[in-house]
Amino acid sequence: MSAVSDRLPVFPWDKLEPYKATAAAHPDGIVDLSVGTPVDPVPELIQKALVAAADSPGYPTVWGTPELRDALTGWVERRLDARDVTHRHVLPVVGSKELVAWLPTQLGLGPGDKVAYPRLAYPTYEVGARLARAEHVVYDDPTELDPAGLKLLWLNSPSNPTGRVLTVEELTRTVAWAREHGILVFSDECYIELGWEADPVSVLHPDVCGGSYEGIVSVHSLSKRSNLAGYRAAFLAGDPAVLGELLAIRKHGGMMTSAPTQAAVVAALGDDTHVREQRERYAARRTALRDALLDHGFRIEHSEASLYLWATRDESCWSTVARLAELGILVAPGDFYGEAGERFVRVALTASDERVAAAVERLRR
Numbered sequence: 001m002s003a004v005s006d007r008l009p010v011f012p013w014d015k016l017e018p019y020k021a022t023a024a025a026h027p028d029g030i031v032d033l034s035v036g037t038p039v040d041p042v043p044e045l046i047q048k049a050l051v052a053a054a055d056s057p058g059y060p061t062v063w064g065t066p067e068l069r070d071a072l073t074g075w076v077e078r079r080l081d082a083r084d085v086t087h088r089h090v091l092p093v094v095g096s097k098e099l100v101a102w103l104p105t106q107l108g109l110g111p112g113d114k115v116a117y118p119r120l121a122y123p124t125y126e127v128g129a130r131l132a133r134a135e136h137v138v139y140d141d142p143t144e145l146d147p148a149g150l151k152l153l154w155l156n157s158p159s160n161p162t163g164r165v166l167t168v169e170e171l172t173r174t175v176a177w178a179r180e181h182g183i184l185v186f187s188d189e190c191y192i193e194l195g196w197e198a199d200p201v202s203v204l205h206p207d208v209c210g211g212s213y214e215g216i217v218s219v220h221s222l223s224k225r226s227n228l229a230g231y232r233a234a235f236l237a238g239d240p241a242v243l244g245e246l247l248a249i250r251k252h253g254g255m256m257t258s259a260p261t262q263a264a265v266v267a268a269l270g271d272d273t274h275v276r277e278q279r280e281r282y283a284a285r286r287t288a289l290r291d292a293l294l295d296h297g298f299r300i301e302h303s304e305a306s307l308y309l310w311a312t313r314d315e316s317c318w319s320t321v322a323r324l325a326e327l328g329i330l331v332a333p334g335d336f337y338g339e340a341g342e343r344f345v346r347v348a349l350t351a352s353d354e355r356v357a358a359a360v361e362r363l364r365r
Contacts, residue, residue: 007130012123012336019325026328031359033289034330036307036348038227040281043274046226049267056259062251064092068262075269076237079193080218082204083211088240091247092257092265095232096190096221100124103186104132106249109151111135116145117154120162120338122188125154138338142174147181155187158200158305161337161346163191165198165305171208179215184242190221190234193275196286197304204237213239224307224350225275226268231261233268282307285349285356292363293347301344309347310334320345327362 016034023030063069072090076082093099101124104115109132117125119138129136134152139145142153155174157166166174171187178185187203203209203216217238223229236243257265268274290300290309298311313320317333324331324345332348334341351359 004131007133008127009123009130016321016330016332019321020330022322022325023328023330028328028358031329031351031355031362033348033351033359034332034346036224036332036346036350038224038229038350039352040227040278042227042230043268043271045271045274046228046264046267050231050260050264053260053263058259060256060259060262062092062254062256063087063247064257064262065259065266067266068092071266071269072235072237076204080202080204080237081206082202082237083206085237086240088244089213089237091236091243091250092262093234093236093250094255094257095223096188096219096234097124098232098255099219099234099236100188101128101131104128104134104152106246106253107132107152107184109134112149113152114150115152115154116142116150118156118159118338119340120159120334121154121156122160123336143177147183150181150183153178153183153185155185155203157187157189158191158195158198159302160188160191160306161308161332161334161341161344162301162310163303163306163308165195165200168201168205168207171201171203175203175208175216183215185216187216187218189218191224191306192220193225194279194282194307195305196283200305215239215242217242222265222268225278227278228264228268231264233257233261233265235265281353282349285351285353288356288360289347289349292360296363307349309349310344311347312344314343317342317345327359329359329362 069087069090073085076085111133113134114137115129115134116137116139119140126136189202192200202218204218209216217236221234293311298313300309300311303309317335321333332346334344
């Protein structure tokens with residue numbers, strides 16, 4: 001019997017290990033700008049909510065507590081300008097990566113079905129298709145895809161890795177096209193609160209969806225906006241028919257967000273102050289790194305949102321990775337995100353102020 005892992009590509013981050021070793025040998029230590037994992041503290045009010053719910057001996061529910069669903073619907077209406085959002089329109093998940101990887105399987109997709117995602121994209125979209133034995137296709141403009149057999153269309157705005165933001169017109173045209181062809185749209189909007197030179201808009205905005213959530217679901221995460229990557233806290237919002245089916249499947253699979261994490265999410269979504277403070281930290285790091293990279297001879301494309309700078313020296317991404325590793329700086333090679341990224345690197349903003357300052361100094365020597 002063939003192992004499931006045989007369907008999957010080589011885990012990309014393993015390829016970076018030799019360069020990580022080079023960077024770590026720098027006399028002043030490594031500046032790791034590769035993975036994009038948060039380094040700042042979890043806000044105190046969220047920690048307190050987690051601790052207060054620590055005595056949770058019973059099983060949590062897959063759908064979450066009523067308080068959690070109230071927090072999710074309230075945030076979706078307040079932050080995304082969505083209308084008439086009820087508990088049936090939301091569903092907590094155990095981190096967004098779990099959802100992305102297993103969604104095609106949970107939707108019942110398989111051989112003969114197609115999953116589409118951007119040409120430059122988060123690698124787990126492909127992994128999800130492979131796990132389900134579905135075909136995966138990439139696009140520059142989704143409305144130019146052949147709709148035959150296409151069952152799931154991934155959008156990603158703001159983009160990981162490029163930071164590109166889709167316009168209202170692009171989103172509206174794509175949603176209309178997908179509905180015309182009966183294609184389910186999942187929009188990965190995990191960086192929607194981190195717009196710098198653009199204001200990202202959700203597919204749930206009435207200007208995009210026309211006030212109907214039919215055939216569309218948005219994906220949101222608290223990993224970056226609230227530093228909760230270690231909590232595995234994310235959620236879906238959109239078409240209640242789709243979410244109802246996923247809820248039924250996930251109940252059987254025991255895909256439950258822990259009770260303390262649910263309480264922490266309620267606290268996180270009810271407070272905007274910590275989000276503004278974290279944005280300010282990232283904005284300052286972004287300015288410092290962007291200026292230093294430009295001074296070092298890089299060109300930066302897109303990057304108008306999210307937690308990354310999409311940068312190039314017009315050479316192989318691995319040459320750039322090696323060059324920066326010698327300076328003690330580790331970045332992600334662009335080909336991790338597709339062949340179209342082979343001359344770019346992704347530079348994360350998720351390092352401490354002290355480490356960012358060290359990177360800036362090294363780039364300007």
